[in-house]
Amino acid sequence: MIRILLRAFGLVGLFASSSALAQARPEDTEVWNPKPMLVAPAAVVGEAPSGAIVLFDGKSLEQWVSSQDKSPAAWTVANGAVTVDKAKGNIETKRAFQDYQLHLEWLIPADIDGSGQGRGNSGVFLASTGPRDAGYEVQILDSFENQTYVNGQAASVYKQHPPLANASRKPGEWQTYDIVWRAPRFNAAGGLASPATVTVLHNGVLVQDNAVLAGETVYIGKPSYKPHGPAPIKLQAHGDPSRPISFRNIWVRELSPRP
Structure with a gap:
């Protein structure tokens, strides 16, 4: 009852x-085990934490080579920064990486000239798969009061994902990118098993939120994938006529694959 x-x-x-x-x-x-690894944060925000690989310390380009012929990188290093030498072409890391966290800082010259895509154009290629502009590009550009197509402005995944916000500082001020890159995976037959994803913070603002990439960056046409393994990180020497930009404080933390 x-x-x-x-x-x-x-x-x-x-x-x-x-x-x-x-x-x-x-x-x-x-859950008590396994315990997360210990990583000591840097004393200064933005500097490399323990376990990170310093790619540029303000003094030397010993971690970098020419993307064209793998000769020593020959951009100009002075006053703690490296400035693009457009005549020398792109540079890339000696080491290849798969999944990682990347920090870099970049500067558009205060006296920048030009407009649209011809104004401080560069890029960071998160996996360099060829000697020229092959790979997956996060755009670098002066997007402070400078109009262009939104999937080509600063912090876009070039020609794929516009940024969620325009967090650009004005020319003459240092800017930061903090990037989490998950490389694509390919099966034994060379087919795509899982696409690449990227998360980007521009000057501390979330601008790419685990964005899924449709393939490698292309200027004309649709992106697509081709099989590759771990690859270098590349910085672009774009051929536009504006004054070259500079970089400093570049480091990377390798990440374990997602479960």
Whole structure:
């Protein structure tokens, strides 16, 4: 009779869940192992934490080579920064990377000239798959009061994803990118198993939120994938006529693959 009354008032499930809750313990949902690795943060925001690989320390380009022929990188290093030498072409890291967290800082000259895509144009290629502009590009450009197509402005995944916000500082001020890159995976037959994704913070503002890439960056046409493994990080020497930009404080933390 009691159970019939409880069922009539819809209370059987309530009593059952209350009984189960009484038997559960907080400890049942506590996870103690494996413990996350210890990473000591930098004393200064933006500088490399423990375990990071410093790619540019303001003094030397020893971690970089020419993308064209793998000769030593020959951009200009002075006053703690490296400035693009457009005549020398793109540079890329000696090491290849797969999944990682990247920090870099870049400066559009205060006396920048030009307009649209011809104003401080450069880019960071998150996996350089060829000697020229092959790979996956996050755009660098003066987008402070400088109009262009939105999937080509600063912090866009070039020709794929416009940024969620325009967080650009004015020319003459240093800007930051903090990027989490998850490389694409390919199966044994060379087919795409999982696409690349990227998260970008521009000057501390979220501008790409785990964006899924349709393939490598192309200037004309639709992006597509071709099989590749770990690849270098590349900085672009764009051929536009505006004054060259500079970089400083570049470091990378390699990440384990997602489970």
